[in-house]
Amino acid sequence: METKNTILQEVAQISQDVANIGNHNVYTAPAGYFDNLPAQVLAKVTAGNVAVGQVTPMPYNVPDGYFDGLAGNIMAKIKAQGAQQKNDIFFDAVIETQFPQGLPVPYSVPQGYFADLADKVIAKIKIQHNTVEADLASDAFFPLINAPYTVPQGYFNSLAGTVLAKIKAQQNNEVFAELEQIAPLLNTISRQMPYSVPQGYFEEFTVNTTVEETEAKVITMNTHSRRRWVTWAAAACVAVLAGIGAFLYNNHSAVGGGVTADSNKTINVDQAIASVSTSDISDYLNSQPSTGAEVQPTSLEDDVPDVQTDIDETSTQDIQQYLKDNSEPDEKQGKDI
Amino acid sequence: MMGFFIFGNIKPPCMHLDDSELLRDFRQPGTKERAFTAIIKKYQEKLYWHIRRMVVDHDDTNDVLQNMLIKVWNALDNFREDSQLYTWLYRIATNESLTFLEQRKKRASVSFGDVEEGLSNKIVADKDFDAGKLEWKLQLAIQQLPEKQKIVFNLRYYDEMPYEEMSRVLETSEGALKASYHHAVKKIEEFIKNN
Numbered sequence: 418m419e420t421k422n423t424i425l426q427e428v429a430q431i432s433q434d435v436a437n438i439g440n441h442n443v444y445t446a447p448a449g450y451f452d453n454l455p456a457q458v459l460a461k462v463t464a465g466n467v468a469v470g471q472v473t474p475m476p477y478n479v480p481d482g483y484f485d486g487l488a489g490n491i492m493a494k495i496k497a498q499g500a501q502q503k504n505d506i507f508f509d510a511v512i513e514t515q516f517p518q519g520l521p522v523p524y525s526v527p528q529g530y531f532a533d534l535a536d537k538v539i540a541k542i543k544i545q546h547n548t549v550e551a552d553l554a555s556d557a558f559f560p561l562i563n564a565p566y567t568v569p570q571g572y573f574n575s576l577a578g579t580v581l582a583k584i585k586a587q588q589n590n591e592v593f594a595e596l597e598q599i600a601p602l603l604n605t606i607s608r609q610m611p612y613s614v615p616q617g618y619f620e621e622f623t624v625n626t627t628v629e630e631t632e633a634k635v636i637t638m639n640t641h642s643r644r645r646w647v648t649w650a651a652a653a654c655v656a657v658l659a660g661i662g663a664f665l666y667n668n669h670s671a672v673g674g675g676v677t678a679d680s681n682k683t684i685n686v687d688q689a690i691a692s693v694s695t696s697d698i699s700d701y702l703n704s705q706p707s708t709g710a711e712v713q714p715t716s717l718e719d720d721v722p723d724v725q726t727d728i729d730e731t732s733t734q735d736i737q738q739y740l741k742d743n744s745e746p747d748e749k750q751g752k753d754i
Numbered sequence: 755m756m757g758f759f760i761f762g763n764i765k766p767p768c769m770h771l772d773d774s775e776l777l778r779d780f781r782q783p784g785t786k787e788r789a790f791t792a793i794i795k796k797y798q799e800k801l802y803w804h805i806r807r808m809v810v811d812h813d814d815t816n817d818v819l820q821n822m823l824i825k826v827w828n829a830l831d832n833f834r835e836d837s838q839l840y841t842w843l844y845r846i847a848t849n850e851s852l853t854f855l856e857q858r859k860k861r862a863s864v865s866f867g868d869v870e871e872g873l874s875n876k877i878v879a880d881k882d883f884d885a886g887k888l889e890w891k892l893q894l895a896i897q898q899l900p901e902k903q904k905i906v907f908n909l910r911y912y913d914e915m916p917y918e919e920m921s922r923v924l925e926t927s928e929g930a931l932k933a934s935y936h937h938a939v940k941k942i943e944e945f946i947k948n949n
Binding site for chain 1: 790791794798799802803806807810812816820823824827880881882883884887888889890892893902910911912914926927929930933936939940942943946947
């Protein structure tokens with residue numbers, strides 16, 4: 418009241434006319450509006466984002482007259498349930514009276530069935546158990562346990578070989594790497610032999626060890642003797658020429674001016690030789706076919722282009738080994754084992 | 755061509771037997787033939803292809819292989835096992851192939867170069883020969899090599915034999931083998947590029 422009076426005094430100080438109007442409320446609210454207002458507001462708040470004044474329609478339909486007969490239906494069912502219980506009780510009472518040991522079963526059981534039933538069941542269990550154990554060791558195991566995966570047939574049989582082949586491949590990288598440095602082209606070529614083998618050859622291959630091996634008759638050709646003859650002939654020619662030369666030299670130095678008929682011939686030869694220049698003699702000798710080993714001129718560049726390179730790159734020991742390996746065949750006899 | 759003697763329906767023992775076990779069985783009279791059969795089954799393909807790369811023709815290969823295995827039968831009792839069995843077998847096969855080629859050369863009264871040409875002709879005459887395929891060109895290139903280089907190349911390239919083993923097979927130093935292989939590869943590469 419004190420506050421209200423203070424405000425009125427304040428308004429009067431400002432405007433007496435306004436103070437004289439008074440603070441009576443001129444608006445009115447519907448009857449009972451404020452009585453139900455809190456409940457209404459709370460209901461709308463709990464309903465969610467429902468705008469004030471709006472009602473959300475239910476999506477379900479109810480049959481016509483459902484609620485009208487609902488109560489009567491429920492009562493009828495209650496009454497019926499009660500009657501059924503009464504009938505069951507009656508039925509049980511009748512059964513107990515007529516069949517004190519229970520209702521008879523219409524089926525028959527073979528004689529002695531139950532006597533060995535336990536043994537039969539146990540035997541079947543054992544059989545199944547053994548079957549499972551056997552299948553554990555085989556590829557059929559997986560279907561028994563309904564595994565979702567399958568293994569290709571024979572997979573485990575070839576697994577060891579596959580793994581060994583891969584290990585060997587890793588070890589043999591050395592050969593691959595070596596070839597890669599020398600001639601990479603050869604690494605691109607398949608190592609599978611292109612030759613064909615008669616079908617079943619390896620499967621049917623056997624060795625007849627009871628047949629005595631007969632040494633193949635070796636018929637030596639006269640190539641070696643021809644080579645040796647040529648060598649000896651060349652040596653003989655050289656010796657003859659040397660002998661002739663020595664003979665002529667001796668005669669020339671021994672015989673002075675005196676000549677005989679033979680000397681005339683000798684002197685004529687001497688004169689002829691003396692009149693021939695050294696270059697003419699060498700040209701003559703070169704033009705004559707040799708009776709010894711003929712050396713065919715070869716073009717190293719054409720036929721053996723890399724001999725010099727090979728020689729330069731080969732060590733002395735290797736050359737010696739090469740010469741040893743490529744010696745005459747008859748020197749190789751007896752070196753089989 | 756050597757005749758065949760069928761050993762009935764005897765199935766050879768497991769091929770995965772150790773060489774020492776096979777040798778031991780071979781030296782027992784009761785198991786000698788079975789062990790020998792097992793050795794053949796174990797190494798026949800490797801030896802066959804080693805020989806065939808030298809002599810080319812299948813029939814010739816079969817002859818050489820038969821002769822070589824007969825020698826093995828006669829000499830295996832005295833094998834000292836100072837090297838691996840397959841090393842010893844390879845050595846016999848190599849020598850037998852070289853002997854065969856040498857005899858062919860003498861029989862034909864031609865130079866060894868002509869023998870090489872004959873082998874090349876046999877390659878070309880093969881029913882499956884395809885000049886466009888590198889595998890066949892490689893075979894022709896190999897036949898151009900000298901004998902020793904040919905053997906070294908085949909043992910290294912196809913059999914992937916270590917130089918240490920190869921030196922025991924060919925009784926040659928490793929250095930010489932490496933040099934031979936290097937030259938062989940270069941020659942083959944050049945032949946293939948030029949053809």
